[in-house]
Amino acid sequence: MTEVVIIGAGIHPFGRFDKSAEEIGSFAARAALQDAGVAWADVQASYLSRMYLPATSGARILRRLGGTDMPIVDVEAACASGGAALHQALLAIRSGECEVVMVLGAEKMPRGFMDPRMIYADWQIEMGMSLNPAYWSMRAMRHMHEFGTTELQIAKIAYKNHKNSVHNPNAMYQKAFSLEEILNSPLVCDPIRRLEICAPDDGAAAVVVASADFARRIGARKPIRIAACVHTIARYSADFRCPADSMSATAHNDGPTEVTAAKAYEKAGLGASDINCFEVQDTDAFCELEIYEELQLCPLGEGGRLIDEGVTDITGKHPVNMSGGLISKGEPVGASHLGQVVELVTQLRGEAGPRQVDGAKVGLGHVLGAGGNCAVTILQR
Amino acid sequence: MSGRRAVRDGLLVGNLETGEEVALAGTGCRICGEVTLGQNRLCPNCGGEEVEPLALSAKGKVWTYTVVRYPPPGDYKGADPFRPFALGLVELPDGLRVLAPLSCAPEQVRIGMDVVFQPRVRPDGVIQFEYAPAGEEAAQ
Numbered sequence: 001m002t003e004v005v006i007i008g009a010g011i012h013p014f015g016r017f018d019k020s021a022e023e024i025g026s027f028a029a030r031a032a033l034q035d036a037g038v039a040w041a042d043v044q045a046s047y048l049s050r051m052y053l054p055a056t057s058g059a060r061i062l063r064r065l066g067g068t069d070m071p072i073v074d075v076e077a078a079c080a081s082g083g084a085a086l087h088q089a090l091l092a093i094r095s096g097e098c099e100v101v102m103v104l105g106a107e108k109m110p111r112g113f114m115d116p117r118m119i120y121a122d123w124q125i126e127m128g129m130s131l132n133p134a135y136w137s138m139r140a141m142r143h144m145h146e147f148g149t150t151e152l153q154i155a156k157i158a159y160k161n162h163k164n165s166v167h168n169p170n171a172m173y174q175k176a177f178s179l180e181e182i183l184n185s186p187l188v189c190d191p192i193r194r195l196e197i198c199a200p201d202d203g204a205a206a207v208v209v210a211s212a213d214f215a216r217r218i219g220a221r222k223p224i225r226i227a228a229c230v231h232t233i234a235r236y237s238a239d240f241r242c243p244a245d246s247m248s249a250t251a252h253n254d255g256p257t258e259v260t261a262a263k264a265y266e267k268a269g270l271g272a273s274d275i276n277c278f279e280v281q282d283t284d285a286f287c288e289l290e291i292y293e294e295l296q297l298c299p300l301g302e303g304g305r306l307i308d309e310g311v312t313d314i315t316g317k318h319p320v321n322m323s324g325g326l327i328s329k330g331e332p333v334g335a336s337h338l339g340q341v342v343e344l345v346t347q348l349r350g351e352a353g354p355r356q357v358d359g360a361k362v363g364l365g366h367v368l369g370a371g372g373n374c375a376v377t378i379l380q381r
Numbered sequence: 382m383s384g385r386r387a388v389r390d391g392l393l394v395g396n397l398e399t400g401e402e403v404a405l406a407g408t409g410c411r412i413c414g415e416v417t418l419g420q421n422r423l424c425p426n427c428g429g430e431e432v433e434p435l436a437l438s439a440k441g442k443v444w445t446y447t448v449v450r451y452p453p454p455g456d457y458k459g460a461d462p463f464r465p466f467a468l469g470l471v472e473l474p475d476g477l478r479v480l481a482p483l484s485c486a487p488e489q490v491r492i493g494m495d496v497v498f499q500p501r502v503r504p505d506g507v508i509q510f511e512y513a514p515a516g517e518e519a520a521q
């Protein structure tokens with residue numbers, strides 16, 4: 001099978017800007033091309049990952065780089081859009097149709113809570129079921145009930161991610177908070193607090209993906225291999241994230257993260273213990289704790305112990321969200337997974353500066369959201 | 382008086398005008414055995430067509446819950462001005478868990494507590510539903 005590598009990565013900071021999607025998107029795409037040492041005219045196809053931008057945004061944004069007749073396709077799969085777009089690039093290259101592909105994630109999000117009609121039915125909105133954090137919080141409450149996970153353990157995850165973000169110039173909030181400040185921030189939906197959830201914002205991130213042959217021919221600098229890129233949606237009743245209205249009490253299917261990660265580990269021929277650094281979907285702090293278990297970093301119910309023992313700290317055995325995670329970067333939905341991929345490429349190249357994970361060779365990016373859309377990408381140097 | 386309707390088509394059974402024997406509608410699948418919320422033509426689990434309409438049990442237990450402390454976005458029809466409320470995932474003996482507001486004070490809610498189905502008629506004639514504490518829990 002054709003080996004596929006990332007030869008260039010670029011990012012526009014995540015945050016809130018008085019700039020158009022065209023501006024921030026083309027900024028990240030240009031940065032990725034420059035990093036790859038590839039001309040726009042050499043790129044053979046492009047995929048834009050986005051959820052909230054209007055139709056044909058890929059063409060609108062990338063036209064700024066110069067006239068082209070390549071196919072430019074918008075890809076949408078909620079929070080997993082970036083994984084779905086990267087997967088398309090992988091297929092395009094493996095098919096032999098293309099040698100060099102641009103994958104861009106870009107988003108400009110509405111302020112505050114998103115328009116619920118994007119994902120909920122009218123009756124759910126009328127009955128008060130349209131606040132996204134409610135779903136994450138109900139999972140947290142159940143986990144606390146079954147396994148004794150504590151509010152302090154959940155707060156420790158937010159503490160870690162905010163602390164990591166201080167060293168990430170591309171994060172929206174680059175501010176450390178004390179555990180006390182986090183635990184004293186207002187409850188949004190019990191037990192999740194204001195400083196433990198991510199906010200929607202704007203941002204863009206891009207990678208230039210190529211066949212390993214192409215990378216060799218141009219003498220690409222530090223190519224990073226895509227060992228796996230998998231996108232799935234949740235099986236029946238396997239996830240009660242929005243917009244669920246009910247779930248089975250009798251059918252027990254593995255959750256979307258478990259299923260996607262298992263497929264990705266198999267494709268990569270690697271397990272959780274082989275992975276040196278992770279960027280995962282911390283929509284809220286509890287979500288990250290649960291993902292530890294679902295990615296098999298620890299057995300079910302022991303996510304709290306993992307954070308207590310510092311395993312996922314930047315100096316721990318399996319650092320998670322070195323970039324500060326979505327809690328500090330914000331979540332520009334279409335750009336979030338590509339943002340993780342850019343962070344992992346930077347880590348695997350050994351160029352992450354003060355947030356560098358020593359000797360990182362393998363990294364994993366994970367996103368999960370509406371409709372049970374989940375993507376896992378494993379990168380290897 | 383007429384014009385009462387369920388908040389979602391196919392969500393409720395019973396006499397919506399008088400409120401008699403109103404219950405949540407469910408669908409049972411003869412192929413995989415799953416019971417799902419509302420009237421469904423196809424089983425959401427296996428896609429099978431051999432399904433039968435059911436009325437779901439009124440009694441259930443809180444499987445998990447949260448307290449919604451900010452007004453939900455969109456056309457929320459709950460208390461105005463907004464009051465924090467508990468939202469629960471209620472497990473029914475029919476084999477499914479249903480998401481719904483809980484009518485009691487948020488601090489009264491516990492995982493495992495017994496609750497009972499309650500239709501609620503809104504001023505606009507639309508019937509939605511919630512769960513209220515049952516038995517001993519209601520007496521407290």
Ligand SMILES: [Zn+2]
Pocket residue numbers: 410411412413414415424425426427428429
């Ligand atoms: Zn079925």
